[in-house]
Amino acid sequence: MNSDFFKETFMKISEEKRQRIIDAAIAEFSEHGFDSANINTIAQRSGVSVGSLYKYFENKENLFLAIVHVGVEKLKAVLEDIMKSDESLESRIEKIIKAIQVHTRENVHLTKLYNEMTTEDRSNLVWKIVSDMENATAGLYTSIIKEARDKGYVREDLNANLFAFYLDNLFIMLQFSYACEYYKERMKIFVGEDTLNKDELIADQLMKFIKGAFFLK
Amino acid sequence: MNSDFFKETFMKISEEKRQRIIDAAIAEFSEHGFDSANINTIAQRSGVSVGSLYKYFENKENLFLAIVHVGVEKLKAVLEDIMKSDESLESRIEKIIKAIQVHTRENVHLTKLYNEMTTEDRSNLVWKIVSDMENATAGLYTSIIKEARDKGYVREDLNANLFAFYLDNLFIMLQFSYACEYYKERMKIFVGEDTLNKDELIADQLMKFIKGAFFLK
Amino acid sequence: MNSDFFKETFMKISEEKRQRIIDAAIAEFSEHGFDSANINTIAQRSGVSVGSLYKYFENKENLFLAIVHVGVEKLKAVLEDIMKSDESLESRIEKIIKAIQVHTRENVHLTKLYNEMTTEDRSNLVWKIVSDMENATAGLYTSIIKEARDKGYVREDLNANLFAFYLDNLFIMLQFSYACEYYKERMKIFVGEDTLNKDELIADQLMKFIKGAFFLK
Amino acid sequence: MNSDFFKETFMKISEEKRQRIIDAAIAEFSEHGFDSANINTIAQRSGVSVGSLYKYFENKENLFLAIVHVGVEKLKAVLEDIMKSDESLESRIEKIIKAIQVHTRENVHLTKLYNEMTTEDRSNLVWKIVSDMENATAGLYTSIIKEARDKGYVREDLNANLFAFYLDNLFIMLQFSYACEYYKERMKIFVGEDTLNKDELIADQLMKFIKGAFFLK
DNA sequence: AATGAATGAGCATTCATTCAT
DNA sequence: TATGAATGAATGCTCATTCAT
Structure with a gap:
């Protein structure tokens, strides 16, 4: 963990307690946003006193940033794991x-x-x-696309940077559509009520969409 | 205007005053988010007393919703205007x-x-x-895509609903990338610092991306 | 009143309410000191809401400073009133x-x-x-002493500034001895329990002390 | 040391540690006042754990009182040392x-x-x-003055108790004028900026002031 | 005996909402 | 109808004190 946002003491407590705090904070911040998130509630939810929370984090902002950091690292790990294999662009997508x-x-x-x-x-x-993460993924996407283009696997006339951008845009919206109430509701308009059972369709069609955009036919 | 969110009195005041309130509220809510937006500040910014504001709107939430409504209507108008012409899918996009x-x-x-x-x-x-708006645009996109598909203009194997969804996803992200600090920064990673002067490139490549996704070659 | 420390609104309320706030604040601050003084208590004591208090004063510190200012002005008025008469040094003291x-x-x-x-x-x-006040009184004392010295009414070998300083020191301690618990107790050691009934003795002897210090015999 | 304010344990630790605690406490209390003084800071400053501090002192107040006691004893020693010699009143002052x-x-x-x-x-x-100290010094001053008066060295019409009181008042103010920010600033008004180099003048004039007050001419 | 992490009551300050004028 | 002063609940943060190790 990046220690810019928490104090040493935070690493001295048990892994389990640390996780409880992180989970409670993620829940509270994600449900209410930064301003309305309540530090006292986070303390209660995680079974820790407010005083302790302030022993671990300088202030509300730092707790928030630490939490964001955790989220970013987690996502980064998932993406890098996939991108660093040497499969084809298509199978990586x-x-x-x-x-x-x-x-x-x-x-x-x-x-x-x-x-x-x-x-x-x-x-x-x-x-x-x-x-940090955005740079990493942007770089990865772009370079892989360039490589594929240079090998003649994808259309020549595409701008690797921008295609990477649109690709990432589609991925971001996909995430939100699975997690955020607003976007979930919105997806239902296009996909119907039982979005849960349509994972495969959603993935297939997105794949088709992207392949069409990228590949020669 | 949809009167679910404001009281009768709001329609009795001058058009100009109403606009001042709406503008001030949009600015305040968009700058600080719902929770941190300050009703008293909105009153000041719009040159209206807090008391009056509460004569026009039941509470903070309703003011917010009324404002959202205005925004939605404005966007809806723009989109419908375009979609209702009878041009080709490509030129409409x-x-x-x-x-x-x-x-x-x-x-x-x-x-x-x-x-x-x-x-x-x-x-x-x-x-x-x-x-309301999402349904309208989703319906429009979908039916236009279906039409194009049935006419053989676009690939047969696409699911009109989902392709409409991904299309709209790209549009939403494009909006945010032009307006929200976070997304603006993110776009710079892909496009470089002077995003302002690259409107054409951004539009062209997005067009290429979408056309590839949709059209036969 | 010096408006450096309060907001305009404070002058818009009734004289009576203003006085209640000032009294409550003086009481609270003098009893507990700045840090322990409780703004919420001041609000209660003065029959005003906390919110209002913060409408009148930017923060705790400014309320404190405003209060100090009031006290200083009051004391200044008393002293200047006396010093500006053209009586002899002795009778002024x-x-x-x-x-x-x-x-x-x-x-x-x-x-x-x-x-x-x-x-x-x-x-x-x-x-x-x-x-401001200290300068005023220091100046007054010093100049009066100088004048008396130049006229030959008091000893020639005194340094007007320093004699004014010691004179004021005696006055300050006299004040504290009448108001502050600690100094009141201390005075009892010298004067006995019923200090209240010894005003005259205390004044007479202090006069004697000072006259001795200043005057030729 | 008077054990009313500390626990037995405090006398069991090394002289050096004890001194460190006392010094840290005096510094903290004198810098911030009782309420704002921070026990945890005192612990840190003195290189002792908070836990230990609470082993030595019942609570914050007792630590404060113990510290005050130390200060008083120190001052008492200085004064008694001087007063107990058998020099003349004048030279003792x-x-x-x-x-x-x-x-x-x-x-x-x-x-x-x-x-x-x-x-x-x-x-x-x-x-x-x-x-305890005030009584001691008050008694000393008074008796010495009485003695001098009875011997005819000082004016007959002075009340020994009250003259002792005023004398001590002058001494107290002298102390504060050398140590406390507020009084230091105030002294500058009378003495000028470089009070540091005027020790002799200050002492001489005070001597003159007091002698005038006490002595026949 | 010594430690220092944990506790939670307490306080300054903000702001949505009300209501007398 | 319009005003804006008044309200007071709510919340981030501090620090004296405790207690398990």
Whole structure:
């Protein structure tokens, strides 16, 4: 963990307690946003006193940033894992789509938090944490696309940077559509009520969409 | 205007005063988010007393919802205007992209507000307002795509609903990338610092991306 | 009143309410010192809501400074009134002593506050307010002493500045001895339990002490 | 040491550690006042755990009182040393003035603490500790003055108790003027900026002032 | 005996909402 | 109808004190 946001003491407590705090904070922040999130509630939810919380984190903002950091690292790990294999662009994209479906469902709060972050006043600070990941994935996408283009696997006339951008846009919206109430409702309009059972359809069609965009026919 | 969110009195005041209130509220809510937005500040900014504000709107939430409603209607008008022409799918998509670029720049606050809305807590209420528009656009996209598919203009194997969904996803992210700090920063990673001067490139490549996804070659 | 410390709104309320707030604040601050003084208690004591208090004063510190200012102005008025007459040094000193006895008893809280002030961390800020008075009285004392010296009424070998300093020191201690618990107890050691009935003795002997110090015999 | 304020355990630790605690406490209390003084900071400053501190002292108040006691004893020693010689009143006063100048500069914290003590709230408790010294010095001053008066060395018409009182008042103010920020600033008004280099002048004039008050001419 | 992590009551300050004028 | 002063509940943060190790 990046210790810019928490004090030494936070690493001295039991792994289990640390996790309880992180979980409670992610839940609270993702449900209410930064301003309305209640530190006292986080303390209660995690079975820790407010005083202790302030022993671990300088203030509310740092707790928030630490939490964001955790979320980012988790997502980064998932994506890098996939991207660093040496499979084809096509199969990597397919894997990412599936991974997003699984990871997002398992980390709904984290994804909500990510959406929350994009609205904050604090986005400059937040940006410092997230940019690391965004840079990493952007770079990966772009280079893989370039490689595929140079090998003649995908159309020549595409701008690798922008295609990577649109690709990532589709992925981000996919995440939100699985986690955030608003986007979940919105997806129902297109997919129907039982979105849960349509994972495969959603993935297949997205794959088709993306392949069409990228590949020669 | 939909009177679910404001009291009769709001329609009795001058158009100009009403607009001042709406503008001030949009600015305040989009800058600080729902919770941190300050009703007293909105009153000041719009040159109206708090007392009056509460004569026009039941409470903070209703003011927010009324504002959201305004934003939605505005966006809806832009989109419907474009979609209701009888041009080809391709040229309509092109027009939407350009329209988003122009409209978003002119209505940064509104777009931020839209992002804000997608955030928890109030999303159920918000959904009631937005669903109307989302349904409309979703329906439009889908039917146009179906039509094009039936006419053999686009690939046969696409699911019109889902392709419409991904299309709209790309549009939403494009809006945010032009208006919200976080997404603006993120776009820079892919496009470089001077995103302002790359409107055409961004539009062209997005067009290429979408055309590839949809069209036969 | 010096408006550096309160907001306009404070002058818009009724004289009576303003006085209640000032009295409550003086009492609270003089009893507990700056840090332990409780704003919520001041609000209650003065029959005003906390919210209102914060409408009148930016924060706790400004309320404190405003209060100090009031006290200083009051004392200043008393002293200047006496010093500006054109009586002899001797009779002016006598009048000051009597005035201190009366004023201090009538403004016990204010005098306690003055003692409190001398200990505060905040003494730089406080100093700005008080220095005005201290400068005024110091100047007055010094010039009167100089005048008396030049006229040959008092000993020639005295340094007017320093004699003014010691004179004022005696006056300050006299005030505290009438108002602050600690100094009251201490005075009893010298004067006996019923200090209350010994005003005259105390004044006479102090007069004798000072006259001896100043005057030729 | 008077064990009313500390537990047995405090005497069982090394002299050096004890001194560290006392020094840290004097510094903290004199810098911030009783309420804002931070026990945890005192623990850190003295390199002792909070737990231990509470093993030595029942609570914050008792630590404060113990500290006050130390300060009082120190001052008492200085004064008694001087007063118990059998020199003349005049030379004893002179010695006290010089001693105050030296001692105060060496024990600024202690003097600030003394001023702090005179403040409300705790003054009853404090009084119990200080009264011992005040009684001693008051008695000493008074008896010496009486003696001098009976011997015809000083004016007959003075009330020994009250003259002792005023004398002590001058001494107290001298101390504060050398140690406490507020009083230091105030002294500058009378003496000018470089008070540091005017020790002799200050002492000489005070001597003159007091001698005038006491002695026949 | 010594430690220092944990506790939670307490307080300054904000702001949605009300209501007398 | 309009005003804006008044309200007071709510919350981030601190620190004296405890107690398991």
